[in-house]
Amino acid sequence: MARIQVPRILVVDDEPQIRKFLRISLSANGYEVVEAENGRDGIGACAERRPDLVILDLGLPDLDGQEVISAIHRTAPVPIIVLSVRAQEYDKVEALDRGAVDYVVKPFGVGELMARVRAVLRQRPADAEPPTSVTAGTLVIDLARRIVERGGAEVHLSRKEYELLAMLARHADHVLTHADLLREVWGPAHVHDTAYLRVYVKQLRQKLEDDPNLPVLIVTEPGVGYRFRTGTE
Known part of the structure; x- marks a missing residue:
């Protein structure tokens, strides 16, 4: 019997408790979860594991998350949801202009985040015909x-x-x-x-x-x- 392929989500966040919370929540909703604790590992994991979606914190220890958005989009058209404590307008605008598809401010409700994940994944695959x-x-x-x-x-x-x-x-x-x-x-x-x-x-x-x-x-x-x-x- 063929194995049903479940969406793979890459979580890039330097806070272990946030990664654990997202891993549990995403897994409970049927997603495969890959984790990275810094920007460079996140970029590498994106290239190697080819996730269907990236959930990205902006405050990473090695690279600014805005740079990570640009780096990921230079190599793969994977959708990115930013999950950050930064609530300023200019941070949101820059992230969206760099290619993020959504922006969620911490603290966040898990129900809302899961709804946004579902909304993004409904747009996949990236090369699908545009809606009529x-x-x-x-x-x-x-x-x-x-x-x-x-x-x-x-x-x-x-x-x-x-x-x-x-x-x-x-x-x-x-x-x-x-x-x-x-x-x-x-x-x-x-x-x-x-x-x-x-x-x-x-x-x-x-x-x-x-x-x-x-x-x-x-x-x-x-x-x-x-x-x-x-x-x-």
């Missing part, structure tokens, strides 16, 4: 036909509204920074024009959310960017 449609509740975004429907009725969006929504939907359940969205939708010359983003996000919420003042589809990651939630995290 994305569904969140009664909202259906047909990326192939460029049609958006809510409750079976078509929602009329401007070109920029659609491009912004499509960008968020293609990366559903992942954080996209302000710079990511502005660069892709408005172009490199507008990466600092966050006012554009706020206006268009507000317009999308007015058209798509049940309560635009309490959004559940397009949620704000304070100081960082936005996340499109499918409700399956």
